Amino acid sequence: MMRVGLVGFGRAGRAVASILNADPRLDLKWVAHRNHHQRQFAEAFPVLNIRSAQDYEILFQNHPVDYIVDFSSPDSMLDYGTIAAALGINILSANSNHTEEQLDFARQLADKIVVMCSPNITVGINFLMIVAKALHQIAPNVDIAVLEEHFKEKPDVSGTAKRLAHELNVSDVTSLRLGGVVGHHQVVFGFPYQTVRFIHDSISREAFGTGAAYALTLMEKQTPGFYRFDELMRKEIAHLMQAA
Incomplete structure (x- = not known):
């Protein structure tokens, strides 16, 4: 133990x-x-x-x-x-x-x-990071956006979102501060004829x-x-x- x-x-x-x-x-x-x-x-x-x-x-x-x-x-x-x-x-x-x-x-x-x-x-966000990086290797030139939402009192851009953006070569992170949101992260891959979204929500701490x-x-x-x-x-x- x-x-x-x-x-x-x-x-x-x-x-x-x-x-x-x-x-x-x-x-x-x-x-x-x-x-x-x-x-x-x-x-x-x-x-x-x-x-x-x-x-x-x-x-x-x-x-x-x-x-x-x-x-x-x-x-x-x-x-x-x-x-x-x-x-x-x-x-x-x-x-x-x-x-x-x-x-x-x-x-x-x-x-x-x-x-x-x-x-x-969280297990989920780290698994999201693994699969997002894998898709980025498959399609390195696709459009990518990183979004994060957290509770109103959180002052800074999420460290997780910064890490995702760094790993995926994304220059800016879209941030929202809403009520008591624990944590929401989303990576959007914009292909010419399809869109892929990886989403993770922390429902509880x-x-x-x-x-x-x-x-x-x-x-x-x-x-x-x-x-x-x-x-x-x-x-x-x-x-x-x-x-x-």
């Missing part, structure tokens, strides 16, 4: 915690958050207020884990990453919009541990939890290195197809 610590206890973190805690393959040891206001949570696992790298060091020593799942913010790895790598704790960061400097830091950690950085950890749990099972098979979710899923699909 994999021992897991979760960083982040916002809307996504709470949903993810409920899924990880219910998964029989996982042992959710604790949840850490950076809220500077102490709050009491009636949960089946400890929810701890962490404010510094020293706090993380004490946490890791007193409550050892094999994996950190991070749903807090892209810069949080800077607080715990070096300590985690020294202790052999693998890292799954599911935060959007990592900077190149943050990704470079993650790659340095990957010399010692397994690190995955994924702007969207629990989808991030099931995706994180599956990603951990893929990470468990890897040697130290820096990985992307869709890359590991593509290998898994190829293996399943060969075995069929």
